[in-house]
Amino acid sequence: MASTPTGLQSTADLTRRRRIVGALNGLTFLGLAWALVAVLSSGGWTLIDVLMLVCFLFAAPWSVLGFWNAAIGLWLLHVRRDAWDQVAPYLPAAEGTGPLQVRTAVLLTLRNEDPERAIRRLRIVKDSIDATGQGAAFAYFILSDTNDPTVAEAEERAFESWKASDAVPQRLHYRRRTANTGFKAGNVRDFCDRWGADYELMLPLDADSLMDGPTVVRLVRIMQAHPRIGILQSLVVGLPSRSAFARLFQFGMRQGMRPYTMGSAWWAGDCGPFWGHNALVRIAPFAEHCHLPVLPGGPPLGGPILSHDQVEAVLMRRAGFEVRVLPQECGSWEENPPTVLEFTRRDLRWCQGNMQYWRLLGLPGLFPMSRFQLTWAILMFLGIPAWTLMFALAALKPFETQDLAAGYPAGLALFVYLAFLAMYLAPKIAGAIDVLMTRGGAARYGGAPWFLVGFVCELVFSFLVGAVTTLRTSLFMVGLLFGRSVTWNGQARDAHALSWETAARGLWLQTLFGSTVIALLGWKAPGALAWGLPLLIGFPIAIPFAVVTAAPALGALLARWKLAAIPEEFHMPAEVAALEAPMPPPPPAAAAA
Numbered sequence: 001m002a003s004t005p006t007g008l009q010s011t012a013d014l015t016r017r018r019r020i021v022g023a024l025n026g027l028t029f030l031g032l033a034w035a036l037v038a039v040l041s042s043g044g045w046t047l048i049d050v051l052m053l054v055c056f057l058f059a060a061p062w063s064v065l066g067f068w069n070a071a072i073g074l075w076l077l078h079v080r081r082d083a084w085d086q087v088a089p090y091l092p093a094a095e096g097t098g099p100l101q102v103r104t105a106v107l108l109t110l111r112n113e114d115p116e117r118a119i120r121r122l123r124i125v126k127d128s129i130d131a132t133g134q135g136a137a138f139a140y141f142i143l144s145d146t147n148d149p150t151v152a153e154a155e156e157r158a159f160e161s162w163k164a165s166d167a168v169p170q171r172l173h174y175r176r177r178t179a180n181t182g183f184k185a186g187n188v189r190d191f192c193d194r195w196g197a198d199y200e201l202m203l204p205l206d207a208d209s210l211m212d213g214p215t216v217v218r219l220v221r222i223m224q225a226h227p228r229i230g231i232l233q234s235l236v237v238g239l240p241s242r243s244a245f246a247r248l249f250q251f252g253m254r255q256g257m258r259p260y261t262m263g264s265a266w267w268a269g270d271c272g273p274f275w276g277h278n279a280l281v282r283i284a285p286f287a288e289h290c291h292l293p294v295l296p297g298g299p300p301l302g303g304p305i306l307s308h309d310q311v312e313a314v315l316m317r318r319a320g321f322e323v324r325v326l327p328q329e330c331g332s333w334e335e336n337p338p339t340v341l342e343f344t345r346r347d348l349r350w351c352q353g354n355m356q357y358w359r360l361l362g363l364p365g366l367f368p369m370s371r372f373q374l375t376w377a378i379l380m381f382l383g384i385p386a387w388t389l390m391f392a393l394a395a396l397k398p399f400e401t402q403d404l405a406a407g408y409p410a411g412l413a414l415f416v417y418l419a420f421l422a423m424y425l426a427p428k429i430a431g432a433i434d435v436l437m438t439r440g441g442a443a444r445y446g447g448a449p450w451f452l453v454g455f456v457c458e459l460v461f462s463f464l465v466g467a468v469t470t471l472r473t474s475l476f477m478v479g480l481l482f483g484r485s486v487t488w489n490g491q492a493r494d495a496h497a498l499s500w501e502t503a504a505r506g507l508w509l510q511t512l513f514g515s516t517v518i519a520l521l522g523w524k525a526p527g528a529l530a531w532g533l534p535l536l537i538g539f540p541i542a543i544p545f546a547v548v549t550a551a552p553a554l555g556a557l558l559a560r561w562k563l564a565a566i567p568e569e570f571h572m573p574a575e576v577a578a579l580e581a582p583m584p585p586p587p588p589a590a591a592a593a
């Protein structure tokens with residue numbers, strides 16, 4: 001019987017799972033589309049009806065798949081006794097013993113980041129790995145693309161200070177490129193060309209990444225035992241934050257990711273995702289087979305590929321190596337953007353990168369599952385302007401006819417709306433159920449009552465942030481058609497306040513759009529407005545929402561009350577505690593001499 005490259009799973013079994021998921025999604029999508037057609041056609045088709053249907057066809061698939069991923073994940077976690085055999089058949093190798101036999105390079109990629117802050121994280125990772133007794137199998141590389149001379153000088157001072165204090169300085173390396181060719185992917189490619197032959201594996205880390213030694217060693221043992229795994233992605237969760245925005249966002253992501261990722265891993269199998277960091281990558285096939293093409297033309301859709309990770313994943317699978325995700329909460333963390341403006345700024349870079357995937361769908365030799373993954377990454381962002389346009393069309397629809405009551409299937413319309421809403425929220429709801437059903441799960445969040453309070457707060461937050469980000473992303477996608485492009489630079493990662501002026505300059509159009517839609521619905525269809533308000537209220541209050549969720553006082557208050565707290569705030573791992581400790585003063589400039 002044919003199997004995946006590692007021999008761990010039957011390809012026929014994975015094909016059967018994918019067909020099941022495809023059928024569930026197809027039937028659900030067609031059922032919703034049929035119901036919407038019945039609603040829209042009740043008074044005869046108009047241009048607005050046709051546009052709303054087209055928008056739905058682009059927007060709904062993402063929510064439908066999210067629902068089924070979460071449902072399957074919940075079923076695996078709490079019904080199936082062999083869930084981990086089904087999802088991660090490679091996992092037993094993580095419990096091996098003895099010295100590691102493969103060499104791993106831990107890579108920190110930087111571009112105009114706070115060097116003390118980033119290098120401190122890498123030092124914590126190294127100390128934690130050394131504490132496992134396996135430190136001799138690892139080396140550490142700071143790969144800088146910094147073009148700010150002041151930041152570059154600070155990077156060099158911080159690295160030399162670390163190297164001078166380390167017991168084994170020959171395992172520490174620093175390299176700065178003078179040109180940002182290929183962005184982060186080009187930075188890693190340069191490492192492979194220079195040093196890749198000396199190592200079997202690499203562990204890329206972002207400037208905000210943190211991992212603990214036992215987790216890294218477990219992942220290396222899996223890769224060591226299964227040489228046909230090309231990429232092994234850990235499940236990355238948020239770190240404790242002093243930003244109210246980041247706290248609420250990562251609280252929802254934390255408990256929603258486990259069932260969602262568990263469900264997707266069940267059917268994606270050997271064609272898993274790669275998020276570009278906190279994952280082990282096998283260097284030889286990566287260097288040989290995962291070279292990213294430079295797309296013809298210039299930005300925004302030509303030139304170097306911005307969202308490199310998913311492309312590297314499908315190329316690795318094409319080369320005959322598995323790409324796996326381990327959907328377990330373990331010692332793998334990152335930081336989330338501290339404000340809604342930083343959050344959308346990051347999303348816009350991903351958006352532009354994902355839109356470049358149009359040019360890659362015809363790459364020869366890709367597996368059908370890999371082509372689906374690229375298509376799905378495109379649809380993730382195409383659905384955003386589709387929903388935004390639906391809001392505008394819904395506000396105009398009542399002006400099209402004077403008598404909606406006669407024969408209008410109001411009950412069916414409400415069903416479609418509530419069904420979509422349930423699917424949109426399904427990963428969050430499944431995550432909450434998972435926490436409450438897992439032995440000791442709620443206790444990790446401070447107890448069931450406190451967890452539920454945080455869940456409700458984050459649910460409200462998710463509606464508000466969704467409104468703010470959808471319009472900004474939609475406008476950016478329109479701008480792509482006229483040559484608008486993002487710039488690749490460092491990110492503001494620390495909690496900081498937003499001024500009213502800054503928020504207004506970035507979000508005034510959301511306020512205008514939402515106020516107009518709400519006013520039109522309130523005038524012509526107040527009943528529809530009452531139902532739609534959860535999805536719409538975030539638009540007119542976008543500016544105060546951005547200011548308030550960035551306010552240091554609110555972040556401090558939530559932290560003091562342990563509201564929307566993640567498990568690390570109640571039982572803090574040593575690595576997180578080291579990160580939370582006061583940062584030592586930077587080395588003086590003279591130390592570099």
